[in-house]
Amino acid sequence: MYDLPAIRKDFPLLEEFIYLDNAATTQTPVPAVKAMEEYFYKYAANHGRGAHRLARMTTDKYEDARETIASFLNTDVTGTVFTRNATESINMVAYGLQWHPGDHVIVSIVEHHSNLLPWLRLRDHGVEVTVVQANEEGVVAPEQIDLALKDNTRLVAVNHVTNVFGSIQDVRKITRIGHKNGAQVLIDASQSAGHMPLNIKELGMDFLVTPGHKGLLGPQGTGVLCLRDPDSIEPMYLGGGMVSSVSIDSYQIEASPARFEAGTPNIPGVIGLGRAVEYVRDTGIEDIEKHETILAKKAASLLAEIPQVQVYGPQNRAGVVSFNVRGMNPHDVAIILDQTRKICVRSGYHCAMPAIQSVGLKGTVRASFALYNTMEEVEALVETVSDIATLVA
Numbered sequence: 038m039y040d041l042p043a044i045r046k047d048f049p050l051l052e053e054f055i056y057l058d059n060a061a062t063t064q065t066p067v068p069a070v071k072a073m074e075e076y077f078y079k080y081a082a083n084h085g086r087g088a089h090r091l092a093r094m095t096t097d098k099y100e101d102a103r104e105t106i107a108s109f110l111n112t113d114v115t116g117t118v119f120t121r122n123a124t125e126s127i128n129m130v131a132y133g134l135q136w137h138p139g140d141h142v143i144v145s146i147v148e149h150h151s152n153l154l155p156w157l158r159l160r161d162h163g164v165e166v167t168v169v170q171a172n173e174e175g176v177v178a179p180e181q182i183d184l185a186l187k188d189n190t191r192l193v194a195v196n197h198v199t200n201v202f203g204s205i206q207d208v209r210k211i212t213r214i215g216h217k218n219g220a221q222v223l224i225d226a227s228q229s230a231g232h233m234p235l236n237i238k239e240l241g242m243d244f245l246v247t248p249g250h251k252g253l254l255g256p257q258g259t260g261v262l263c264l265r266d267p268d269s270i271e272p273m274y275l276g277g278g279m280v281s282s283v284s285i286d287s288y289q290i291e292a293s294p295a296r297f298e299a300g301t302p303n304i305p306g307v308i309g310l311g312r313a314v315e316y317v318r319d320t321g322i323e324d325i326e327k328h329e330t331i332l333a334k335k336a337a338s339l340l341a342e343i344p345q346v347q348v349y350g351p352q353n354r355a356g357v358v359s360f361n362v363r364g365m366n367p368h369d370v371a372i373i374l375d376q377t378r379k380i381c382v383r384s385g386y387h388c389a390m391p392a393i394q395s396v397g398l399k400g401t402v403r404a405s406f407a408l409y410n411t412m413e414e415v416e417a418l419v420e421t422v423s424d425i426a427t428l429v430a
């Protein structure tokens with residue numbers, strides 16, 4: 038059974054705030070914070086570099102976290118790499134692939150800047166980039182990807198769920214289409230990991246990226262890059278911890294995942310992330326998806342009943358609801374929500390300017406849901422937006 042009161046006890050901040058900014062970052066549950074505290078107070082040391090017991094314990098805990106995450110996403114441990122965030126994961130792929138002038142990349146218009154700018158920059162190296170359009174609800178038709186494919190398409194990079202509209206892309210079909218032509222496929226799962234079931238082996242994408250600090254409930258400064266074939270990219274960073282031998286004339290790079298984790302990683306963060314993913318797993322990902330979807334659909338339909346409010350995105354949405362109050366700046370709406378009821382939402386472009394502009398907007402108010410939100414919080418949001426709307430009626 039989905040025990041919402043018990044879940045909420047693990048997120049003390051929710052006693053005071055109505056936190057609906059989960060697409061930006063989520064709260065971290067007490068057991069994950071405790072796991073980090075335990076690291077600092079009981080066994081803190083560096084990863085992978087010591088014979089002493091603290092170093093061994095740190096390494097074991099860090100690697101346990103990797104196993105937890107790989108198993109949760111159903112992917113190989115060797116292809117599960119810890120990064121700082123989704124942005125770093127994507128840049129590691131953009132830098133790690135060997136590009137040649139004339140190569141072709143397909144992205145969509147409804148990407149977060151993190152999954153757009155690293156690809157647009159490749160134009161400086163003679164790579165051609167096609168940006169496929171989405172419909173006005175933010176859904177990318179797989180057929181559009183198919184149409185954009187060329188003989189020289191090397192990579193298709195699209196989101197799983199848009200952070201602006203909450204629309205869900207058919208990543209299974211998109212992956213199949215990309216592979217049909219021999220292209221690799223990168224899926225930005227920043228808004229889906231921890232919010233809905235994700236099975237990398239079954240979906241078959243070549244690269245899956247996610248931050249640790251959103252649906253996976255980990256701390257900021259954590260991210261994951263999952264690679265189907267770890268040898269398909271070169272490491273972006275070189276340094277300690279990722280080489281087996283070094284001389285002035287040559288060096289031997291370790292196998293993945295060490296190959297991609299040069300330098301001291303965010304050890305406490307990864308340990309906290311591992312514990313947070315256990316929390317998500319034990320809560321039940323299907324139940325989480327169901328819960329968040331019910332809240333988001335209810336929020337979208339109630340907000341749409343307010344005459345001055347326009348809601349964006351599809352009916353069949355993940356836990357993200359973007360809207361505007363006609364005649365009001367989204368930032369003003371967000372400030373009033375906070376000041377009157379301590380409701381925390383995001384406003385503006387959501388780091389996705391082309392996506393927002395593609396539907397003729399200059400920003401939205403965005404409420405986004407996580408496993409701990411309640412229907413009462415949805416009602417508080419709707420009531421307050423309704424009051425705000427009377428200011429411009």
Ligand SMILES: Cc1ncc(COP(=O)(O)O)c(C=O)c1O
Nearest residue numbers: 122123124149151200225227248
């Ligand atoms: C769809 C999407 N991709 C990428 C990112 C970037 O995540 P991070 O800030 O962890 O790099 C975000 C963050 O909001 C996002 O929503």
